[in-house]
Amino acid sequence: MSEWMKSRLIVILWPSFLMAGMAEVVFFTFIDPQQLYLLGRPVHFSQTATYSIGFIAFWLLCAASSAATLFFMRSSAEINPQPD
């Protein structure tokens, strides 16, 4: 993996990890997973599974946001076709 890719991956995955951690704590402090409904049915996973899936979902969402930020931050030089 190139250094460029590596630094991009860290910039996407790391801040989203921190934010997902915070979101997880706040969300599940106020909401009991057993009161959640999934497609109209009560969630029947184990508590650990619900917390874990919740965390991963938060992480993915936040990572998508970080990736979008990076995507929109590309300079015009990077977007325009390079004359060779």
Added chain:
Amino acid sequence: MADARETDNQDAGDSLYAVRQKVYPRAVTGAFATARWAMVWITQLVFYGLCWLPWNDRQAVLFHLGERKFYIFGWVFWPQDVFYLSILLIISAYSLFLFTAVAGRLWCGFACPQTVYTEIFLWIEKFFEGDRAKRMKLDAQEASVGKLWRKSAKYVAWIALSLWTGITFVGYFTPIREILHGLSSLTLGGWEWFWIFFYGGFTYLMAGVMREQVCKFMCPYARFQGVMFDPDTLVITYDEERGEPRGSRRKGSDPRSQGLGDCVDCGICVQVCPTGIDIRKGLQYECIGCAACIDACDQVMDKVGSPRGLIRYSTENAIKQHWGGRDILRHVLRPRILIYSVVLCIICVTFVWALATRTPLRLDVIKDRSIISREAEGGMIENVYVLNLMNMAESDRSVQLAVSGLPGVSLDGVDAAIVMPPARNQSLPVRVRVPMDELEKGSHRIWFELRAVDDPSLLIREKAVFIVR
């Protein structure tokens, strides 16, 4: 500090793309290294050990996700206690502010898990591969049996330690004995496996591979520490006036007569630095304040017969104005520090007070929405409620429930004394009745009262609305 912050942006930007030069920190001994090892021992004995401590027939410290309860010694915290958690967070943040303003990155150099685990991982590395020079040689060598065994032994030790760290971590969220039992009988749940590997993997990656890069590129604290510094903050400083011009000299010769400063330019301060910087270039944001360079330089100074402290804890003002220790100490007590300390004390006292006066009972009223109000026999109006009773303590408790607030109001269908099991909540449907002729139409305020039988001063009142149609 301003300069340090400016270069920080450039460096961070550049180094993110630059190929990283591997840092081979050289092992140090000395007062600060001893202090750091003491911190490693203390924090890790607590971390690896605390989950094994029993208390009231359970794990003393357990953040039980399955039950949504946090057990911390004699206390049981519920999601409703989020208040305490937030105060704790505020206290931690404030302490960090205070410590940083007084003496820079004490946290980074001595207590941060990143530092602590890197120290342990480095120790293992040194055990198998030798110190800095040997490690550099080994990495440059062609593959050989000796190299293979040294490297693999190191990796095996690292992986074992990481896995144990992962198990311990998960052991704070699911009882550790259950996890070990699940491991030995191969019945451990998939998510537990996942988190053991996740946390273990992270430990390995951070302490074994990324090391100083975590501090440089990933740590939020390292990025904003600069705002907490001021010219009276104690930081690791190289005494330029005393050290320069640097240069090597013959042992025992007088440097001044050769036009030299005290720095012999041996470069050891750079070799010991875990982030690979040269402190002689001034304070840089990469410096985690570990004081390894102080220990190293002091040893060099002892050897060449110059006084210690060419690199030392000092402040920007002290260096400029040639203050001694006493002047520096006097400036520790500046307004900023006093304000931080007072605020911190107030929050801590509030926390302790709130914890000491926390009521071990809780009562929530949930109105049954399907039956709002109806007529009952004997000319009564009846409202139905669901009460949620919570016993936060870890012993049974008998309580009495009563209702007040309206003339002739009474409870129906509730025993004289309710026994609440330890650390549980239970829901209790109750009917409240009021004689019809006493009331106008509309909503009225009533109070539910929960009183502990063994301690009548323990009384909780919770208001509710009584509706007459």
